[in-house]
Amino acid sequence: MAQQKNYSEEKIKLSRRNFVKFGGAMVVASALRPPTWLRQDQSDEIPMVKNYRILGRTGFQVSDISIGTTRVREAEVIRYAFDCGVNYVDTAEGYGNGRAEELIGEALKHIDRKKIFITTKLGISEDETNDSIKQRFYKCLDRLKSDYADALYMHGSRSIKMLNHAGFHTAIKELKAEGKVKYCGVSNHGPRGDGESMAQILCAAAEDGRFDLMLIVYNFMNKDESEKIVAACKKYNVGATAMKTSPGMLMVESFDPDNLSQQQQEYIDRIMSRGTAKERALERLKNRLQSQQESYEKSRPFVEKYGVKTMDELQNKSIQWVISNPDMHTACISFRSFDMIDRIVPLSGTKLSTADQQFLEEFKYVFNNQYCRHGCNQCANQCPYGVPVSTIMRYAYYYQLQNNEKLAMSKYYHLKQQNAVHCFGCEAPCTTACPYGVNVPAQLATAHSMLTLV
Numbered sequence: 001m002a003q004q005k006n007y008s009e010e011k012i013k014l015s016r017r018n019f020v021k022f023g024g025a026m027v028v029a030s031a032l033r034p035p036t037w038l039r040q041d042q043s044d045e046i047p048m049v050k051n052y053r054i055l056g057r058t059g060f061q062v063s064d065i066s067i068g069t070t071r072v073r074e075a076e077v078i079r080y081a082f083d084c085g086v087n088y089v090d091t092a093e094g095y096g097n098g099r100a101e102e103l104i105g106e107a108l109k110h111i112d113r114k115k116i117f118i119t120t121k122l123g124i125s126e127d128e129t130n131d132s133i134k135q136r137f138y139k140c141l142d143r144l145k146s147d148y149a150d151a152l153y154m155h156g157s158r159s160i161k162m163l164n165h166a167g168f169h170t171a172i173k174e175l176k177a178e179g180k181v182k183y184c185g186v187s188n189h190g191p192r193g194d195g196e197s198m199a200q201i202l203c204a205a206a207e208d209g210r211f212d213l214m215l216i217v218y219n220f221m222n223k224d225e226s227e228k229i230v231a232a233c234k235k236y237n238v239g240a241t242a243m244k245t246s247p248g249m250l251m252v253e254s255f256d257p258d259n260l261s262q263q264q265q266e267y268i269d270r271i272m273s274r275g276t277a278k279e280r281a282l283e284r285l286k287n288r289l290q291s292q293q294e295s296y297e298k299s300r301p302f303v304e305k306y307g308v309k310t311m312d313e314l315q316n317k318s319i320q321w322v323i324s325n326p327d328m329h330t331a332c333i334s335f336r337s338f339d340m341i342d343r344i345v346p347l348s349g350t351k352l353s354t355a356d357q358q359f360l361e362e363f364k365y366v367f368n369n370q371y372c373r374h375g376c377n378q379c380a381n382q383c384p385y386g387v388p389v390s391t392i393m394r395y396a397y398y399y400q401l402q403n404n405e406k407l408a409m410s411k412y413y414h415l416k417q418q419n420a421v422h423c424f425g426c427e428a429p430c431t432t433a434c435p436y437g438v439n440v441p442a443q444l445a446t447a448h449s450m451l452t453l454v
């Protein structure tokens with residue numbers, strides 16, 4: 001295990017950084033209720049992972065909670081996760097243009113490299129050569145400050161055909177021979193348009209035999225599709241990692257323009273940095289929170305029945321649901337703070353209670369038509385404009401549930417003519433094709449206003 005350190009000092013240092021950044025809002029918040037993540041009275045007590053599972057044919061004993069790095073901004077947060085017993089870290093060349101890999105490299109200085117399983121990913125084009133893939137991967141290793149990665153993934157394989165990418169497999173073979181890579185993996189979020197679904201692509205990858213690991217959208221709302229993939233992983237002894245584990249939306253923040261929360265202030269800063277006036281930025285935030293408030297009011301009877309009032313509580317139960325399946329080897333969580341690690345690592349080794357299972361079942365029933373399943377393609381071929389429905393809904397998920405507005409807006413921008421502008425006034429043949437009854441034009445219109453500055 002990593003050599004442990006006293007974290008109270010780092011937590012205080014990071015809190016001060018935020019304090020300076022967010023000014024007056026933090027003064028008020030701190031005076032009323034000190035952030036729990038300071039934990040000055042518990043400096044030697046850190047939560048520890050309690051359950052490890054065999055990661056498919058790699059044989060690696062992986063922690064049931066692992067760390068994803070799309071949102072992390074501090075190497076100390078990664079190091080803290082390692083010290084808590086988390087021993088699997090997922091990253092990609094594209095996360096922060098390599099910055100996430102650099103942060104892992106910083107965190108690795110303090111631990112025994114061999115105890116951590118590192119996966120990184122490369123998105124590849126159809127005609128990319130093995131040499132180009134290798135050159136990009138060597139740069140990943142430079143940033144990771146490691147001689148090797150445990151696995152290199154094909155990032156977001158878009159089709160079954162891509163699974164056979166000759167350049168990728170030649171690169172993997174050569175990198176293995178050089179001792180730079182041990183295993184080969186694949187991730188998928190589903191199609192961009194009307195291609196094959198996530199389940200079709202990843203089940204084919206499991207059967208293919210060359211992929212030792214895969215990253216799967218797996219949560220209680222998309223259980224039916226995803227469990228086909230988990231079963232295929234079990235059959236072919238492929239390591240299974242869950243991502244996008246928390247699909248639900250329950251809570252709203254209050255809005256006080258004179259006393260913004262940290263997340264709200266980040267949102268305002270971000271859109272002002274793109275040239276939007278402060279008044280307009282505040283108006284956008286207010287509209288966004290009002291629409292969340294309306295949806296909260298609709299769900300209030302449900303929330304009161306089960307007494308679940310915060311997104312954190314819902315996320316905890318969602319993660320417990322994932323790790324309750326012994327065939328899912330690890331739940332990859334995008335940690336961004338000490339606080340989040342303190343809350344989620346204690347879930348390791350726990351199971352959902354019967355009451356919580358009932359809660360999630362009912363949640364799924366009540367909110368069935370409000371969640372567009374990641375990786376689904378069932379309505380895509382109905383759209384005359386080629387709007388990639390589940391892809392846009394995924395960007396909205398990054399924005400709303402992962403608070404990753406910058407990534408979401410940037411990805412949406414790159415859709416260009418395939419964006420949801422077409423949905424305004426459309427008769428929506430996609431909606432009748434959706435087996436879950438998702439109101440596609442309404443949700444895409446909301447996503448469009450959320451993901452653009454106009």
Ligand code: SF4
Binds near residue numbers: 386427428430440
């Ligand atoms: S509402 Fe119309 S334009 Fe939008 S995704 Fe559905 S079919 Fe396509």
Ligand code: SF4
Binds near residue numbers: 371372373377440
């Ligand atoms: S709207 Fe329905 S059919 Fe279309 S991608 Fe989402 S879940 Fe699938």
